[in-house]
Amino acid sequence: MTMNRHEAFEELISASLHGDLTDDERLRLNAHLDGCDRCRQTLAAFSDQRRMLAGLRHVAPPRDLGARVRAGVEYASVPWWRKPTTIFTAVGGTLAAVAGALLALVVLNGSPANPVGQASPTPNGPGPTASAPVSLPAQATPPPSTDATPGEPTPQPEATPTPAQLAAPPEPDMVVAFEPATSAGNEQSFKVVDGSSEDVILEPSPPEGPTATTGEPVAAELSSDGTFIAMVSREGLSGMDQVLVTHVGEGVAASSEASAEPTPTPPAAIGGTTALGASIAGSPFLERLAWSSDSRFLAYTLADPNGSGTDAWVFDTATNEFWQLTAVGDAYAASWVDVPDSEVPALWVSRAEGTVTSYLTAVMTDDGARVERVNPAADPLVVAEHVFQPLISPNGALAIYWDGVMTRLGDEWVFGEGGAPYLAEHRPFDEAAGSAFPEGRQLFSDLTIDREAFTSAAISWGTDGNAFAVWNAVWTGGDQGAQGTYPDEARVYFGHATDSGGLKEDHALDQSDLPADWSIVDVKVSPTGQDLVVMVAAPLAGDLSTPTAELWLVTRHTGDVADESRTLKSGEGIWYGPAVFDGYVEVDPGTETP
Amino acid sequence: MAVPDGLPWDVPAMTRRPEDAREAEFAALFEEFSSPIYNYVLRMVNDHDRAADITQDTFIKAYRKLDTVSEATSTRSWLYRIATNTAIDDMRRRRNVTTMSDDQPTFANRADSRPGPEAQVMAATLDERVQRALLSLRPNHRQCLLLSDLEDMSAHQIGEVMGLSYGAVRTLLCRARGEMRRALAAEGFAR
Numbered sequence: 048m049t050m051n052r053h054e055a056f057e058e059l060i061s062a063s064l065h066g067d068l069t070d071d072e073r074l075r076l077n078a079h080l081d082g083c084d085r086c087r088q089t090l091a092a093f094s095d096q097r098r099m100l101a102g103l104r105h106v107a108p109p110r111d112l113g114a115r116v117r118a119g120v121e122y123a124s125v126p127w128w129r130k131p132t133t134i135f136t137a138v139g140g141t142l143a144a145v146a147g148a149l150l151a152l153v154v155l156n157g158s159p160a161n162p163v164g165q166a167s168p169t170p171n172g173p174g175p176t177a178s179a180p181v182s183l184p185a186q187a188t189p190p191p192s193t194d195a196t197p198g199e200p201t202p203q204p205e206a207t208p209t210p211a212q213l214a215a216p217p218e219p220d221m222v223v224a225f226e227p228a229t230s231a232g233n234e235q236s237f238k239v240v241d242g243s244s245e246d247v248i249l250e251p252s253p254p255e256g257p258t259a260t261t262g263e264p265v266a267a268e269l270s271s272d273g274t275f276i277a278m279v280s281r282e283g284l285s286g287m288d289q290v291l292v293t294h295v296g297e298g299v300a301a302s303s304e305a306s307a308e309p310t311p312t313p314p315a316a317i318g319g320t321t322a323l324g325a326s327i328a329g330s331p332f333l334e335r336l337a338w339s340s341d342s343r344f345l346a347y348t349l350a351d352p353n354g355s356g357t358d359a360w361v362f363d364t365a366t367n368e369f370w371q372l373t374a375v376g377d378a379y380a381a382s383w384v385d386v387p388d389s390e391v392p393a394l395w396v397s398r399a400e401g402t403v404t405s406y407l408t409a410v411m412t413d414d415g416a417r418v419e420r421v422n423p424a425a426d427p428l429v430v431a432e433h434v435f436q437p438l439i440s441p442n443g444a445l446a447i448y449w450d451g452v453m454t455r456l457g458d459e460w461v462f463g464e465g466g467a468p469y470l471a472e473h474r475p476f477d478e479a480a481g482s483a484f485p486e487g488r489q490l491f492s493d494l495t496i497d498r499e500a501f502t503s504a505a506i507s508w509g510t511d512g513n514a515f516a517v518w519n520a521v522w523t524g525g526d527q528g529a530q531g532t533y534p535d536e537a538r539v540y541f542g543h544a545t546d547s548g549g550l551k552e553d554h555a556l557d558q559s560d561l562p563a564d565w566s567i568v569d570v571k572v573s574p575t576g577q578d579l580v581v582m583v584a585a586p587l588a589g590d591l592s593t594p595t596a597e598l599w600l601v602t603r604h605t606g607d608v609a610d611e612s613r614t615l616k617s618g619e620g621i622w623y624g625p626a627v628f629d630g631y632v633e634v635d636p637g638t639e640t641p
Numbered sequence: 642m643a644v645p646d647g648l649p650w651d652v653p654a655m656t657r658r659p660e661d662a663r664e665a666e667f668a669a670l671f672e673e674f675s676s677p678i679y680n681y682v683l684r685m686v687n688d689h690d691r692a693a694d695i696t697q698d699t700f701i702k703a704y705r706k707l708d709t710v711s712e713a714t715s716t717r718s719w720l721y722r723i724a725t726n727t728a729i730d731d732m733r734r735r736r737n738v739t740t741m742s743d744d745q746p747t748f749a750n751r752a753d754s755r756p757g758p759e760a761q762v763m764a765a766t767l768d769e770r771v772q773r774a775l776l777s778l779r780p781n782h783r784q785c786l787l788l789s790d791l792e793d794m795s796a797h798q799i800g801e802v803m804g805l806s807y808g809a810v811r812t813l814l815c816r817a818r819g820e821m822r823r824a825l826a827a828e829g830f831a832r
Contacts, residue, residue: 057815057818057819058811058812058815060815061811061814061815062796062811062814062815064789065789065793065794065795065796066795067795067796067797067811089822093818093822095830096790096818096821096822096825097789097790099767099771099825099830100771100775100786100787100790100791101790101791101793103684103768103771103772103791104768105676105680106680106683106689107676108675108676108679108693108696109689109693112675112679112693112696112697113671113675115693115697116671116675116697116700116701116704119697119698119700119701120667120700120701120704262804262805263804282781282805282809283803283804283805283809285780285781285784285785285803285804285813286729286732286779286780286781286784287780287781327779327780328729352780353779457732586706587702587706587722587723587726594804
């Protein structure tokens with residue numbers, strides 16, 4: 048799309064209203080206005096508009112505003128151990144969460160209620176190999192083991208690790224580094240750096256597209272062959288996000304032996320960035336970036352700020368084209384599935400309205416044409432009711448999905464009643480299983496899910512197909528914590544699918560693992576299955592310093608052993624993260640569930 | 642700067658503790674900015690109670706971070722940045738954005754509760770019509786227009802508040818003005 052000559056001058060007309068023109072720009076604009084009726088009308092309309100807004104009625108704040116602020120400030124200065132929890136209800140709707148953060152200062156990890164080896168969150172036992180899909184253990188059997196029979200002792204840490212565990216370092220392969228524009232006039236810059244050194248891998252070119260901008264990245268995923276990074280970047284505090292994809296290299300081809308067909312050569316140059324669309328910034332459901340196992344397709348979701356709701360989109364690296372897959376206003380992209388006897392994978396697409404339902408949807412027709420703007424319910428390959436946005440584990444064997452009643456929130460959807468994540472096996476083509484997601488169970492095994500429950504949460508699988516992390520969990524029900532607020536939006540919950548006890552309150556990372564008051568932006572599970580790379584953002588400082596984010600590596604321990612945490616990437620005024628891992632190995636066709 | 646009558650947190654009350662310069666500084670900040678911040682947020686969210694909650698949270702956050710303010714000239718941008726962030730956070734979290742109660746005093750009713758468009762345009766005050774046009778804009782367009790035209794901020798200051806570069810603000814403002822022009826036309830303002 049190119050800008051016509053009037054549109055080019057409209058920006059100058061707009062800037063002229065608040066004196067933001069250079070001398071050259073003013074001369075150019077005046078010369079153009081002399082001979083252009085249309086732009087003179089635009090100037091008059093914009094000037095009227097500015098007068099109308101400036102003349103909006105001034106409204107006096109409530110008389111008790113000062114008293115409320117004073118109460119809040121004085122309350123903040125009271126030591127946390129002297130604060131009754133009931134006071135929070137009088138000081139503002141958001142303070143219940145503050146209460147949780149203040150009262151949950153207990154070090155949970157050393158709890159005697161959770162000794163090592165008793166259905167604990169220990170990640171030390173051998174997990175399933177990446178090529179061996181796991182089945183879920185029976186619920187509430189003590190040891191989280193894939194090999195031991197129920198009742199046998201928990202495998203000890205010295206048990207022989209899998210090759211993947213031996214070889215995998217905990218550090219991420221790549222990290223996105225973003226330097227925002229500063230008040231001193233520095234323009235923003237954007238790099239991809241090595242996860243374990245200071246090396247700059249790539250300085251991508253600015254995104255292409257008339258509305259493309261870059262801001263702080265808040266989500267990122269690397270294609271499984273390591274050739275593309277997809278990102279969600281935040282457009283400052285504007286409430287809008289951009290979805291971007293950058294071609295980072297020829298790829299590590301970690302699983303090239305398993306693939307009979309070579310990856311098609313992408314037409315986009317290395318370092319090129321493509322803007323895939325703008326979206327309302329919202330819940331983690333909108334930040335899902337799903338790569339197909341062959342690295343050809345990316346699926347993502349855009350929430351249209353003009354009111355048409357949410358729909359799933361697809362980007363094809365083979366052609367560098369992207370398109371709107373659905374046109375129903377309540378669809379979310381979830382995960383890709385390799386379809387037997389087909390070269391093109393299909394996409395789980397979920398619809399939010401009514402009974403949440405997921406539809407396995409073809410993205411290309413048999414003759415290679417794109418499937419565009421469809422209702423995924425019209426002609427699905429597989430249907431799964433009461434399943435929303437299933438996140439399929441990297442080996443394809445398991446899924447974490449959501450169920451509950453969703454409600455429309457502006458231009459997106461979140462859970463309004465009974466929302467909760469569930470863990471299940473994933474057998475989309477196994478008719479004998481009776482369901483595409485059999486053996487479903489609550490992910491948080493110690494929570495009572497009532498009408499008031501989760502609104503949303505961010506969830507990430509580890510590359511081992513066993514470990515997973517949950518964070519930014521927004522809970523609207525009553526506090527169910529035995530040791531502090533639970534669930535707590537400010538905590539990271541780290542679990543393993545093979546843990547028969549399920550995910551529990553004491554699976555939260557130690558609060559001391561991460562900087563106090565910093566907010567969690569993104570979490571990735573290292574291939575080791577026991578390390579997390581956590582991206583945290585600094586609170587707003589009063590000096591208008593640029594947004595800052597750091598990456599922390601947290602090694603999870605249990606029992607009396609405290610977690611270990613250290614900074615991986617930090618720098619003043621630099622937004623480090625998200626991190627990405629490659630090596631999302633594909634399922635060995637010989638062991639895949641038929 | 643207009644300050645509501647009977648504000649219980651007035652400067653004299655705070656300066657009864659002269660040893661606490663921080664308290665006095667904050668009281669002055671509240672006196673100068675509480676009303677404009679409240680109005681800015683009110684125009685953003687179109688709900689008096691939520692605007693009050695967001696303004697309250699803004700000043701509580703500001704109090705906690707007051708020590709980090711380094712330049713007096715940027716205090717205004719900093720406060721608006723906190724307010725913007727808090728308002729966006731509120732908009733993300735609110736659960737019933739489409740079911741605003743009828744007894745809630747607002748500038749503009751929801752579209753589906755209006756009478757016919759013509760009658761509505763005739764009946765509404767100028768203020769209501771402008772607010773209704775504002776509400777139809779996407780949030781980032783609404784923000785930058787309010788900061789520019791209601792708060793009279795420069796593109797540079799808007800960039801500080803919204804975390805955008807100077808060039809991005811100019812582009813965003815132009816798009817916002819174009820969108821607002823169409824929205825005002827739908828409200829019967831022909832030009």
